[in-house]
Amino acid sequence: MELxxxxxxxxxxxxxxxxxVWPPFLRRILKDPRARDGNGAATRFLTVHLMLISTSMILGAATAVIGVRTLVA
Known part of the structure; x- marks a missing residue:
């Protein structure tokens, strides 16, 4: 592909x-008291944010790779 x-x-x-941008946000989420319940188990708050952050980082990495591949090609 050429760009x-x-x-x-x-x-x-x-x-x-x-x-x-996302890793510092993840660190803040992990420290947030809403991330764990009284027994230390992950809450929906943590689960939703982990999915959001991981999806965003995967798409960000793919975007960067596509940019590099189109620049080199």
Whole structure:
């Protein structure tokens, strides 16, 4: 696939941005008192946020890879 260089760079930037922004948010979620119940088990709050963060990071990594592959190709 061929893309103009500026579009490839935007994809790379968007992917890297996603991979930088979400890990600190995950650390805050893990420390949040709503993440665990009284027995220490994960709550829906934690589960939903883990799914959101993992999906976003997977899509961010895929976006960055696509950007790099279109830049190199």
């Amino acid at each position: 103009p260089t500026p579009l490839s760079l935007i994809l790379i930037l968007a992917g890297v941005w996603t991979l930088i």
